[in-house]
Amino acid sequence: MEIEALFFCFLIFIISYFLTKQLLRQNKNLPPSPSYCLPIIGHLHLFKKPIHRAFADLAHRYGPVLSMRFGSRPVVLVSSPSAAEECFTRNDIVLANRPQLLAGKHLGYNYTTLVWASYGDHWRNLRRIASTEILSSHRLQMFYSIRVKEIRSLVGRLLQASESKEFGTVEMKTMFFELTLNVMMRMIAGKPYYGEKLEECEEARKFKEIVAETFQLSGATNMVDFLPVLKWFGMSRIEKKLIILQEKRDRFLQNLIEEHRTKRPLLTSEGTSRTMIDVLLSRQEAEPEYYTDQIIRGMIQVLLSAGTDTSAGTMEWALSLLLNNPEALAKAQAEIDAYTGQNRLIEESDLAELPYLQGIVTETLRMYPAAPLIPPHESSEECTVGGFRVPYGTMLLVNIWAIQNDPKLWAEPGKFMPERFQGLGMESNLGFTMSPFGAGRRRCPGEALATRMVGLALGTLIQCFDWKRIGEEMVDMSEGAGLTMPKARPLVAKCRPRKAISHLISQCRD
Secondary structure, eight states, X not given: OHHHHHHHHHHHHHHHHHHHHHHHHHOTTOOXXXXXOBTTTBTGGGOOXXXXXXXXXXXXXXXXXEEEEETTEEEEEEOSHXXXXXXXXXXXXXXXBOOOOHHHHHTTTTTTSTTTOOSSHHHHHHHHHIIIIISSHHHHXXXXXXXXXXXXXXXXHHHHHTTTSSSEEEEHHHHHHHHHHHHHHHHHHSSOOOSGGGTTOHHHHHHHHHXXXXXXXXXXXXXXXXXXXXXXXXXXXXXXXHHHHHHXXXXXXXXXXXXXXXXXXXXXOTTSOOOHHHHHHHHHHHOTTTSOHHHHHXXXXXXXXXXXXXXXXXXXXXHHHHHHOHHHHHHHHHHHHHHHTTSSOOOGGGGGGOHHHHHHHHHHHHHSOSOSEEEEEEXXXXXXXXXXXXXXXXXXXXXHHHHHTOTTTXXXXXXXXXXXXXXXXXXXXXXXXXXXXXXXXXXXXXXXXXXXXXXXXHHHHHHHXXXXXXXXXXXXXXXXXXXXXXXXXXXXXXEEEOXXXXXXXXGGOO
């Protein structure tokens, strides 16, 4: 049996080698390709962590538009603003599909959620609901009190951690993640799932396990996506975990839906402050054949996965940058003090009047975008990018990190300089040199929520506390593995409440 298996693998290798050579002869006018495209695996051997930096090195060597093969999948890698503009303007509809990966099959309800659905009527409808009803300016303003409550609850926990010492030592990664997750869960379901008072809650415990598994598996690479031949040897280990995880998520989310369904008669009027689940259930009453419970569960999953880890990570990177650049931290603190005085805490409406704080957020998103590679697109027909042919069914990857850290486009891109965005904010016309939320019709619909959340949380922590590193060493800025580019080492920092506004900070105690 072993000899037969070896012979079979050798035969596949030889066939793949000659097929690859034949395809390379036929596929004229494709973008340049890195050397050593191996049989079967293609360019997968070039994968190195962090992947966005490895891809940036390839672009530097071979050009800003590259043709690659990830196993059996043809891929075009784009690393220039002009090519990205072509992708998301002239070719926006052609490149608006999603590749069918196992995560989309199992976690995306067979490619039917907002993130995983390909372009068409179904996706347009989901996008409209997300943009106009769930994440609209009106809806975000309705949920403003939730953001304030959770941010001030965070201030209270930090205050408690620093009460017995001059400076309290705090692990901020967990703090930021619990903050964003509680905000999203209050908006979605009307209740938080993290906090000291919730430690013994069985429902909260299950929720935490599901969240941890989701982010662990979402960042994992499933080689079956690129080498389908592996399925001949049985279902992959990651795929089995994806199926089990989705069953857990389904049960948890369906319980939330049923809980809100029983409470709906208590909603007295359309003007009542409602959760996102209530909004979706009202749509279900109007169109039950379309807005099934599965559609609702899918929308909730997208909101949780896209609206938590990304914002929490941006806050952690921003505070890390400020700790390594204390002069910038002092400048931001002085700007907030000058505008708000010492009689009130910062509010969301103040953000537009705090250009340096806005610059800090924007510079952080430039240096450490939450999605360094824009989520993959796929061509629905042949098109042209950068003068090169992109065949039907090609996966598109845009390395936004490479563009936003390109020394040809940015002066000293590795240096933290909020001043480069002074007064511009995220709404300035930077074109495709700055696209941390993606671009085109699949641009992130949660951008407004993310910028409000990050700006208010970061501004509040700068206003309320003095911050410093835990030692003389600079904060480690190494990047870890994962879709959302987490820090390799969670941020641990020291903080103490500022005496000048201690009367305001004390009001934030739980």
